[in-house]
Amino acid sequence: VERQEAKALRQRLLVVANRLPVSAVRKGEKAWSLEISAGGLVSALLGVKEFEARWIGWAGVNVPDEIGQKALTEALAEKRCIPVFLDEEIVHQYYNGYCNNILWPLFHYLGLPQEDRLATTRSFQSQFEAYEKANEMFADVVNKHYKEGDIVWCHDYHLMFLPKCLKKHNKKMKVGWFLHTPFPSSEIHRTLPSRSELLHSVLAADLVGFHTYDYARHFVSACTRILGLEGTPYGVEYQGKLTRVAAFPIGIDSERFIRALDLQGVQNHMNELQERFKGRKVMLGVDRLDMIKGIPQKILAFEKFLEENPSWRDKVVLLQIAVPTRTDVPEYQKLTSQVHEIVGRINGRFGELNTVPIHHLDRSLDFQALCALYAVTDVALVTSLRDGMNLVSYEFVACQEKKKGVLILSEFAGAAQSLGAGAILVNPWNITEVADAIKRALNMESSEREKRHKHNFLHVKSHTAQEWAGTFVSELNDTVIEAQLRTRQ
Numbered sequence: 001v002e003r004q005e006a007k008a009l010r011q012r013l014l015v016v017a018n019r020l021p022v023s024a025v026r027k028g029e030k031a032w033s034l035e036i037s038a039g040g041l042v043s044a045l046l047g048v049k050e051f052e053a054r055w056i057g058w059a060g061v062n063v064p065d066e067i068g069q070k071a072l073t074e075a076l077a078e079k080r081c082i083p084v085f086l087d088e089e090i091v092h093q094y095y096n097g098y099c100n101n102i103l104w105p106l107f108h109y110l111g112l113p114q115e116d117r118l119a120t121t122r123s124f125q126s127q128f129e130a131y132e133k134a135n136e137m138f139a140d141v142v143n144k145h146y147k148e149g150d151i152v153w154c155h156d157y158h159l160m161f162l163p164k165c166l167k168k169h170n171k172k173m174k175v176g177w178f179l180h181t182p183f184p185s186s187e188i189h190r191t192l193p194s195r196s197e198l199l200h201s202v203l204a205a206d207l208v209g210f211h212t213y214d215y216a217r218h219f220v221s222a223c224t225r226i227l228g229l230e231g232t233p234y235g236v237e238y239q240g241k242l243t244r245v246a247a248f249p250i251g252i253d254s255e256r257f258i259r260a261l262d263l264q265g266v267q268n269h270m271n272e273l274q275e276r277f278k279g280r281k282v283m284l285g286v287d288r289l290d291m292i293k294g295i296p297q298k299i300l301a302f303e304k305f306l307e308e309n310p311s312w313r314d315k316v317v318l319l320q321i322a323v324p325t326r327t328d329v330p331e332y333q334k335l336t337s338q339v340h341e342i343v344g345r346i347n348g349r350f351g352e353l354n355t356v357p358i359h360h361l362d363r364s365l366d367f368q369a370l371c372a373l374y375a376v377t378d379v380a381l382v383t384s385l386r387d388g389m390n391l392v393s394y395e396f397v398a399c400q401e402k403k404k405g406v407l408i409l410s411e412f413a414g415a416a417q418s419l420g421a422g423a424i425l426v427n428p429w430n431i432t433e434v435a436d437a438i439k440r441a442l443n444m445e446s447s448e449r450e451k452r453h454k455h456n457f458l459h460v461k462s463h464t465a466q467e468w469a470g471t472f473v474s475e476l477n478d479t480v481i482e483a484q485l486r487t488r489q
């Protein structure tokens, strides 16, 4: 009966993430143009029929005036989105500062900022305060729209403070939190000045989810070692209840990619690419231009490969799509110049008058062009230094049913745990190893390519984003019901 009641209540899901799945451009005092970004999370939630999702998040734009805010709120409502308005100063301190300059690098094992210790410590504190304040602003919007029985699913490192804010307001709220990045070893997490506050806050949730079992284990270790709490195989004992901790590996909407390959637009793109790179093997990298993606290391490995294998020089090309991201953060600006410098040097060194070995684009591609690129690729290079999961590897596999190309995959991406058997796994820091993997991939026999592809394709097809979202939400419901039953006993 309890479970049936829960099913009946399983109608509304409030998805809270830093960013709404729309890009908003202001066209006038009251006019906004909105474009839905069809990312993994959006299709995951659209695919789950048992509940109706509403999104709460920042629209990614500064809207200082009330008229603009009202108009944007109305426009977003049609897309089932609810905005949280953050002013420029908060965005600077919370998003650029605490989220992207402190938590993001730390969770990817790149450590805390190393500049002048005192200066960092002072700005660290104000950034942490802005982080708390921003999380409270998200909580206010959730509380305003929450109805009894709703499920509230908080996403990612931006909102680690949110579960506590929500539960403080309403103990009965069903709150889940999912981390899309790695959760690092507890020895890394303990260097963070606000390590305990964040752990306490996340533990206020009913269910805490990660992409891999290792991340979940690291989180439980951080709670036991730093907070002295009791860990169990199911989670952490916290304030008289069990906070469930588990792994929920995300996937993609694989059918969307597989179907796209039949579209005329995609076929046209494929023909153009095949013509353009005739007689050459195509190697591909698609990454946000982020230091965790290991783009300089990847390009240096490609250089080493060209250096050691002169006969391949006019037979291979590397297409690197580097999507600009977080461009207000100085680290990202430095990385952009560094990548440009390396690409320029290698093209100068190995290029000919009519061709260069690396085609580097600082922009994203539309969906059809991207699918075509995946489909004509012989070898994909996903060599992140650390990555929560990495869905580019999944998208590539989904588009390779005909070609059966090779995936070179970092052992430090969450995806290595699911696609490891079909990919060539590498340590992205080891440039010699990656250069050797490139050679091996380019020379691989078709029978081996087929075997490897089959393994990965079956995985990508059967572990979809929809299944991921459905599993998390039903586990959250069950966790809450079990906790209620336990307190009644």
Ligand code: G6P
Binding pocket: 018, 019, 156, 180, 181, 325, 326
């Ligand atoms: C990662 C994070 C996401 C984030 C995305 C893009 O995948 O886990 O939460 O939205 O990067 O980054 P941005 O800072 O542009 O939102």
